[in-house]
Amino acid sequence: KQEVTQIPAALSVPEGENLVLNCSFTDSAIYNLQWFRQDPGKGLTSLLLIQSSQREQTSGRLNASLDKSSGRSTLYIAASQPGDSATYLCAVHQGDSSYKLIFGSGTRLLVRP
Amino acid sequence: EAQVTQNPRYLITVTGKKLTVTCSQNMNHEYMSWYRQDPGLGLRQIYYSMNVEVTDKGDVPEGYKVSRKEKRNFPLILESPSPNQTSLYFCASSLKPPGPGPRVETQYFGPGTRLLVL
Numbered sequence: 001k002q003e004v005t006q007i008p009a010a011l012s013v014p015e016g017e018n019l020v021l022n023c024s025f026t027d028s029a030i031y032n033l034q035w036f037r038q039d040p041g042k043g044l045t046s047l048l049l050i051q052s053s054q055r056e057q058t059s060g061r062l063n064a065s066l067d068k069s070s071g072r073s074t075l076y077i078a079a080s081q082p083g084d085s086a087t088y089l090c091a092v093h094q095g096d097s098s099y100k101l102i103f104g105s106g107t108r109l110l111v112r113p
Numbered sequence: 114e115a116q117v118t119q120n121p122r123y124l125i126t127v128t129g130k131k132l133t134v135t136c137s138q139n140m141n142h143e144y145m146s147w148y149r150q151d152p153g154l155g156l157r158q159i160y161y162s163m164n165v166e167v168t169d170k171g172d173v174p175e176g177y178k179v180s181r182k183e184k185r186n187f188p189l190i191l192e193s194p195s196p197n198q199t200s201l202y203f204c205a206s207s208l209k210p211p212g213p214g215p216r217v218e219t220q221y222f223g224p225g226t227r228l229l230v231l
Contacts, residue, residue, distance in 0.1 A: 004155070031211075034220075036222075041224065041225070042224050042225070043117070043203055043205075043221075043222030043223050043224045043225055044156075044203065044205075044220075044222040045222070046219050046220060049219075089155065089156070091156075093211045099144070099161060099163065099210040099211055100146070100158045100161060100171060100172070100211065101156075101158070101211055101220070103148075103155035103156040103157075104155050105152075105153050105154060105155040106155060
C-alpha cells in the first residue's frame with residue numbers, strides 16, 4: 001500500500017532564505033506527483049505537477065524534482081517570503097486503475113518577516 | 114469565476130442527526146471527489162464520481178453516502194454522524210479523473226467544511 005511521508009512536519013525560516021521541503025513515497029509505480037499549497041480556511045491550490053517520466057518542474061520561485069526510483073520528491077522555494085507561509089502537501093497518483101491521489105500529511109511553513 | 118463551492122463551511126451537530134454537505138462546481142467537470150483531512154493523516158478520499166450516476170468508494174467510505182444526480186453537484190451525506198467523523202472535509206473536481214497519459218487534469222478544491230460531531 002502506497003504511503004506518502006513529508007518531513008519536516010513544520011518549518012520556520014526567516015524571510016529571504018532558500019528552503020527545501022521533502023516528500024517520500026513507498027511505491028515507485030506512480031503516474032505523477034503533485035505539490036499543493038493549503039492556506040487556512042481555504043482549499044488546496046495546485047502548484048506543480050511532475051509526470052513520472054519527468055525529473056523536475058519549475059514555476060517562478062518554485063522548483064519541484066522527482067526521483068521515482070528512490071521514491072523522493074523535493075519542493076525548492078527560492079528567496080522565501082512571508083506570503084509563502086502555508087501548508088504544503090505532496091500527493092501521488094498511483095500507477096494502477098485507482099482514480100485517486102494519495103496525500104502526505106503536509107509541511108507547515110512559516111516565513112518570518 | 115471557476116470554482117468549487119461547499120456548504121456549510123462550519124457545522125456543529127450531535128451524534129445521530131443526519132446531515133448533508135453540499136458541493137457544487139461550475140466548470141462542467143466530470144470527476145468529483147470527497148476527502149477528509151485529519152491531523153497527521155493528510156487527506157484521505159471518501160468517495161469519488163466519474164460522471165453522473167457513477168460513484169465509487171474511496172479509502173474511507175464507512176459512514177458516508179454520496180449521490181451524483183447532476184453533473185455540477187456531489188453532496189456528501191452522513192446518515193448517522195458519529196464523533197469520529199469530526200474532521201475537515203474537502204470536495205474536489207476535475208474535467209477528467211486523475212490518470213495516466215500526457216494530459217493530466219488539475220484538481221480544483223473547495224474551501225472546506227469543518228464538521229464537529231458531539
